[in-house]
Amino acid sequence: MAYVAPAPAEVEEVELYHAKSFITKYVFSQDAKVIAIQYSFTAIAIGVVGLVLSSMMRLQLGFPDSFSIIDPADYYQFITMHGMIMVIYLLTALFLGGFGNYLIPLMVGARDMVFPYVNMISYWVYLLAVLILVASFFVEGGPTGAGWTLYPPQAILEGTPGSGGGIILMLVSLIFFIIGFTMGGLNYVVTVLQGRTRGMTLMRMPLTIWGIFIATILALLAFPALFVGGVMLLLDRVLETSFFMPAIISMGEQLEYGGGSPILFQHLFWFFGHPEVYIVGLPAFGIVSDLISVHARRHIFGYRMMVWALVAIGGISFIVWAHHMYVSGMNPWFGFFFATTTLIIAIPTALKVYNWVLTLWKANIRFTIPMLFALGFIVTFVNGGITGLFLGNTAIDVPLSDTMFVVAHFHMVMGVAPLMVIFGAIYHWFPLMSGRMLDETLGRIHFWVTFIGAYSIFLPLHYIGFQGVPRRYFEMGETNFIPPSVQDLNAFVTVVAVMVGFAQILFFYNLFKSMSSGEIAEKNPWKAASLEWQTPEQPPAHGNFGDELPVVYRWAYAYGVPGAKDDFVPQDMHPDEVGGEGAHEASKE
Amino acid sequence: MGLFSQLAEKPWTPEQAAIDDRHKGVEFSLTTPQFGLRVFLGFVTVIFTLFVVVYVERMVFADWKPMPEPWLLWVNTAILVISSIGLQWAWVSADKGDADGVKKGLYLGGVLAFAFLTGQLLVWQQLVVLGFYASSNPASAFFYLFTALHAVHLLGGLVAWGRTAIKVKSGMDMAKVRGSVELCAVYWHFLLVIWIVIFSLLLFT
Numbered sequence: 001m002a003y004v005a006p007a008p009a010e011v012e013e014v015e016l017y018h019a020k021s022f023i024t025k026y027v028f029s030q031d032a033k034v035i036a037i038q039y040s041f042t043a044i045a046i047g048v049v050g051l052v053l054s055s056m057m058r059l060q061l062g063f064p065d066s067f068s069i070i071d072p073a074d075y076y077q078f079i080t081m082h083g084m085i086m087v088i089y090l091l092t093a094l095f096l097g098g099f100g101n102y103l104i105p106l107m108v109g110a111r112d113m114v115f116p117y118v119n120m121i122s123y124w125v126y127l128l129a130v131l132i133l134v135a136s137f138f139v140e141g142g143p144t145g146a147g148w149t150l151y152p153p154q155a156i157l158e159g160t161p162g163s164g165g166g167i168i169l170m171l172v173s174l175i176f177f178i179i180g181f182t183m184g185g186l187n188y189v190v191t192v193l194q195g196r197t198r199g200m201t202l203m204r205m206p207l208t209i210w211g212i213f214i215a216t217i218l219a220l221l222a223f224p225a226l227f228v229g230g231v232m233l234l235l236d237r238v239l240e241t242s243f244f245m246p247a248i249i250s251m252g253e254q255l256e257y258g259g260g261s262p263i264l265f266q267h268l269f270w271f272f273g274h275p276e277v278y279i280v281g282l283p284a285f286g287i288v289s290d291l292i293s294v295h296a297r298r299h300i301f302g303y304r305m306m307v308w309a310l311v312a313i314g315g316i317s318f319i320v321w322a323h324h325m326y327v328s329g330m331n332p333w334f335g336f337f338f339a340t341t342t343l344i345i346a347i348p349t350a351l352k353v354y355n356w357v358l359t360l361w362k363a364n365i366r367f368t369i370p371m372l373f374a375l376g377f378i379v380t381f382v383n384g385g386i387t388g389l390f391l392g393n394t395a396i397d398v399p400l401s402d403t404m405f406v407v408a409h410f411h412m413v414m415g416v417a418p419l420m421v422i423f424g425a426i427y428h429w430f431p432l433m434s435g436r437m438l439d440e441t442l443g444r445i446h447f448w449v450t451f452i453g454a455y456s457i458f459l460p461l462h463y464i465g466f467q468g469v470p471r472r473y474f475e476m477g478e479t480n481f482i483p484p485s486v487q488d489l490n491a492f493v494t495v496v497a498v499m500v501g502f503a504q505i506l507f508f509y510n511l512f513k514s515m516s517s518g519e520i521a522e523k524n525p526w527k528a529a530s531l532e533w534q535t536p537e538q539p540p541a542h543g544n545f546g547d548e549l550p551v552v553y554r555w556a557y558a559y560g561v562p563g564a565k566d567d568f569v570p571q572d573m574h575p576d577e578v579g580g581e582g583a584h585e586a587s588k589e
Numbered sequence: 590m591g592l593f594s595q596l597a598e599k600p601w602t603p604e605q606a607a608i609d610d611r612h613k614g615v616e617f618s619l620t621t622p623q624f625g626l627r628v629f630l631g632f633v634t635v636i637f638t639l640f641v642v643v644y645v646e647r648m649v650f651a652d653w654k655p656m657p658e659p660w661l662l663w664v665n666t667a668i669l670v671i672s673s674i675g676l677q678w679a680w681v682s683a684d685k686g687d688a689d690g691v692k693k694g695l696y697l698g699g700v701l702a703f704a705f706l707t708g709q710l711l712v713w714q715q716l717v718v719l720g721f722y723a724s725s726n727p728a729s730a731f732f733y734l735f736t737a738l739h740a741v742h743l744l745g746g747l748v749a750w751g752r753t754a755i756k757v758k759s760g761m762d763m764a765k766v767r768g769s770v771e772l773c774a775v776y777w778h779f780l781l782v783i784w785i786v787i788f789s790l791l792l793f794t
Contacts, residue, residue, distance in 0.1 A: 114621045182632055190625050194616055201614030203598040203605075220628070224636040228643060231734070239723045241730035243647065259652030259727065264643060271639075299601070308596060553610055555600040 016111055016543055028124075030116035031542055032101045032187075035123050037433070039097030042123075043090050046130050048504075050085035053078040055501045062494025064475040064487075072474040073161035076145030079472060080162075081137075083148030084170070087276065088177060089130055091418055095283040096181070096219065097126060099425060100188050100212045102433070106532035107209050109197025109550050109572075111543045113187040122187070125180030132173035139165030146170075147472065149269055152244040152262050156237040158251065171234040178223045178230075188216040197531075199552030203307070204571070206530045206556040207300060210307050211286020214314045215279045221318070222275035229268035236260070263328055270321040277414050278317040282310055284421040285352055288374050290556070291424050292356055294528045295371035296363035297567055299557035302355040309348035309355075316345045326394050327401045335394040342392035346385070353382060364560070364567075368526070369443040373424030376451045377417050384413025387462065402472070405465025408458045416454045423450070423507070430511075431525050432532060435539050436518035442510040446503065453500035460489045529568045530556040626772050630779050633742065637783055640738075641790065644731050648794060656728045658792060659715050665708035666788055672701035673781045676774040683767040691770060692757055698777060699750045702743055709736050728794075735787045739780065746776050 019025035029035060057078045060070045070078075101119070105112050113119045136143040145161030146154060154160050156167055192205070192213045205213075232243040236257075244265040245257035293300045300306060322330065322338040356378055365371065387409040391397045400406060423446075430438050464486055469476070476482055524533040536546040550572035558569035565579035595615055599605050617624055647653070675698030682690025713733070721729040753769040 115625060182629070186625055186628050186632075189628055190621060194621050194624055196613045196616075198613045199610050201598070201600065201609045201612070202595055203600045204609060204614070220632050221635055224632065224639055227636060228639045231738075232643070235723065235730065235734065239730075241723050242652070242727055243643070243730065256724065259650050261647065261650065264646055268639070268643065303601070304596070304599065311596070551610075554606060557601075 013549070014111060014114075017116055018542070028120060030112070030120045032105050032113045032116070032119060033433075033540065035119055036098050036101035038123050039093055039101060039126065042127055042130055043094040043098060046085055046133070047090035047094075049134075050082050050090060051501055051504065053082040053085070055498055057082065058494040058497040060474065062491040073142075073145060075474045076147070076161050076472070077143050077166075080145050080148055080170075081133075081143050085133070086415065087148065087280070088174070089133065091280045091414075091422075092181070092219070092276070093126060094422060095280060095418070096188065096212065096216060097123065097184055099208075099283060099287065100184070100216070102429070103208055103532060104188055104191050104212060105195070106535070106540060106544055107206050107530055107556075108192060108195060109200050109531050109545065109552060110191055110195040111545065111549070114190045114195050115187050118183045119187045122180050122183035125176055125183065129173045129176035129180060132169050132176060136162070136166045136169035136173070139169065141166055144170045149266075149273070150233065151269075152233060152236065152260075152265050153246065153248055153257070156233065156245075157248070157255075167237060168234065171230045171237070174226060174230045175234075178227045181219060181223060185216045185220045188212060189220070197549045197552060199572075200531075203304070204552060204555045206286075207289040207303070207306055207310075208283070208286040208530075210310050211282040211284070211289075214310045215282040218275045218282070218314050218317065219279045222272045222279065224272075225268045226272035229265055229272070233265065263325075266325050266328055267322070270324045271318075273324060274321040275314075275317045278313055280414055280418050282314065284377070284418040285310065287425050288377050288421050289352075289356065289359075290528075290530065291370045291374040291421075291428055292359050293557050293559065294428070294526050294530075295368050295374065296360055296365045297527075297559045298359055298363035299555075299559055300355065301358040301361075302351075303555065303557065305351060306355055309351050312348040313345060316341060316348070320345060323392055323397070326397045332394075339392055339394050343389065346389060346392075349385060353378065353385075368427075369438070369440065369447060370424040370428040370526075372444070372447045372451075373420045373427065376447065377420035377424065380412055380420060380454070381417040384409060384411075384417055388413060400465065402470055403465040404461045404469045404471055407471045408461035408465055411458050411461075412454075416458065420451075423447070426511075428526065429532075430514070431521035431538070433539055434515050434518070435521055436514050437521045437525065438514045438518060439510050442506055446507045446510065449503040449506075450500060453496050453503065456496040457493050457500065460493050464489060527566070527568050529558050529570050531571050534570050534572050620768065622768060622772060623775075626775060630776070633779075633783075637738075637786070640731075640735065641786070644790060644794075647727050647731070650727075652726070653728055654726045655794065656721065656726075656732055656791060657716075657719065659712050661708060661712050661715065662788060662791075665705050665712065666784065668701050668705045668708060669781055669784055672698045672705060673774075673777045674698075675701060676770075676777045679770050680774040683763055683770045686763045688757075688760075688763055691763065691766070695750070695754055695757055695770065695773075698773075699747065699754060702747055702750070702777075706740055706743060709740055712736070732791060735790075739784055739787060742783075743780055746773065746780060749773055749776070 017030045026034060056070060057075060059067050060075055141162050141164040143162050144166040146167060157163060192209060235241045236243055236245050240256050242257045242260040244262050245260040246262060247258035248255050289300050289306060320338055320342045322334060323342045326335050391400060391406065391409055427438055427443055467486055468481055469486060523538055531550060534550060535544055552571045553575055554571055556571055560567050561569050569578050675694045679691045679694030682694055723730045723733045750773050753766060753773055756766045
């Protein structure tokens with residue numbers, strides 16, 4: 001029986017805001033694609049600041065007596081700002097504000113986000129948060145040096161660098177970030193749930209959208225904890241309340257504080273902080289699934305399980321937070337509970353890794369640059385995940401706590417791994433965003449230098465950590481238990497880190513040069529099946545889909561369908577056009 | 590369709606495809622703004638819940654001294670209840686297409702919300718006169734924090750209320766303002782519940 005096409009789309013057209021001037025089109029834009037690019041540029045710009053700060057720290061660690069411009073206070077400030085910038089202002093903003101805004105409407109077949117005005121405000125509040133953060137570099141005393149965890153009491157006490165204006169601006173900036181994010185998050189969740197086009201059922205959504213969707217829900221549940229902690233810490237600092245501050249003698253003087261609980265702050269912070277790892281991780285998992293599938297010309301292995309794993313990881317991530325606090329003097333049973341949940345979360349995570357690998361198994365792998373980065377991600381993620389199993393166990397964590405091993409672990413798992421995905425995603429979607437290809441050779445050099453460089457930096461740090469070298473130390477001085485070879489290793493790491501840092505210039509050069517004079521991309525250059533590549537124009541115009549919204553007939557992974565005229569079948573291709581029998585198997589009914 | 594059957598779908602099978610082609614999948618039977626507001630209220634609920642958890646946690650420490658309970662708070666609570674009733678009245682009237690009722694209900698609700706905020710400021714003043722500063726005890730610090738946060742949310746609501754009131758005043762079609770009136774009413778009821786929780790916390794601890 002021939003396939004009978006369903007009646008025309010019943011999805012209601014929404015009234016779209018049409019910008020009339022340059023300012024409303026490109027500056028105060030309500031178009032999610034423009035907002036996405038604004039988010040991305042801001043996030044990457046502040047990320048470069050974070051990168052420079054890390055190089056400064058490395059210079060100090062590698063060559064302790066050579067840089068008189070860096071004093072211990074600077075060092076703490078660099079650590080703090082590097083951590084905060086990278087985790088929140090770069091990764092969270094880029095994955096959700098950048099990729100989320102660009103991809104959600106396009107991939108679910110919507111003309112825009114459901115609340116475009118709120119979406120616009122979201123970006124401007126985020127920018128304000130970034131500016132406040134940057135302003136803290138210029139106040140008296142400089143930015144806060146409390147460490148990115150901002151633990152009281154030291155975070156707000158005199159003696160910690162930046163305890164004047166720095167810490168206040170930091171907390172205010174975070175509060176604004178959360179307000180801005182909430183406005184964006186509202187859009188992402190509601191657009192995914194209500195704004196899909198006909199045929200785009202939840203289980204036909206690309207995994208990218210699933211990852212961003214679940215991560216946004218996590219963020220909407222986790223950021224409140226940071227908000228609560230941040231507001232109360234701010235009051236402790238400004239109004240001298242004692243929410244978190246115990247009775248304390250500082251510099252020989254009894255302070256007004258008394259009775260507060262610093263551990264309470266730690267719980268709040270990590271109740272946000274652990275899900276935050278997955279707020280960054282889940283979009284990366286989703287995007288990498290799509291990259292692998294497209295560039296290996298094969299449907300993703302175990303699609304449903306991939307969705308379940310995302311949901312499961314999201315859920316479990318809320319009951320593991322205290323594994324960051326094993327050394328805070330907690331009840332051992334408490335630690336036992338959190339160690340158990342932490343190890344359980346490895347199950348859905350491992351499942352995802354197996355499915356990525358099984359997707360590659362006997363696939364038609366094309367070693368494009370996005371694929372290289374995707375493979376780089378899998379290897380790095382497994383690496384960082386395994387050291388996570390070490391640290392998740394209380395007994396192993398206690399001696400390793402606060403050593404360079406921890407630094408190496410989280411940089412692998414939530415620094416390098418998501419960054420691999422970000423680079424892969426930029427190489428993958430750049431043709432869609434700009435209509436031009438990035439330079440292939442520069443891209444390959446960029447990948448190999450970054451990939452090998454990242455391992456040369458972070459593998460030695462594991463070893464240094466095993467030797468007992470603590471993190472957050474300005475210099476070691478005369479320390480008996482640390483062999484002198486550690487210093488040589490540190491110098492090596494620094495040299496590589498600076499080189500990798502500079503290698504990113506290649507990437508930016510490629511980005512800016514290709515934007516204006518790159519090779520014009522053919523339509524859908526990677527031959528991807530998902531909806532964002534099927535727009536009438538490339539890059540997609542305002543309203544995304546021309547006169548009529550697309551109607552979706554299949555999932556986003558129809559690659560290598562037997563009998564079809566091409567090796568991929570776009571999600572919105574009418575079954576009659578597919579050719580052969582295979583593509584829309586519904587034609588068999 | 591439940592969450593689990595949803596997640597158990599097999600999008601690649603012909604049988605499922607035949608079903609999926611005909612609709613856009615699960616959605617909530619709410620308009621987009623209604624749904625957006627629910628998500629936002631969820632977010633605010635998490636914030637206040639965490640504050641309450643921290644409050645209870647902080648209470649057990651030795652330096653906790655309970656606050657006095659100014660009688661004015663009872664008056665404010667009553668005002669907020671009537672304010673909420675006013676918006677409910679506006680909502681019901683909007684459903685009936687009764688423009689006059691919408692106007693009266695909306696104005697009553699808004700004016701009383703301002704009265705509530707003024708009342709809260711008076712309570713603050715009384716407490717300060719009695720010597721309860723934010724820094725003097727965690728209980729008073731929490732009180733100022735809770736009331737301030739609640740007031741900020743109410744102020745945000747008043748912005749939305751103002752926009753709705755302008756629409757109503759300009760004589761816009763009831764069918765068009767109905768949605769905005771409903772959102773205001775739902776938000777007001779939500780803030781009333783939050784206030785009652787905060788107030789009970791103060792009374793019983």
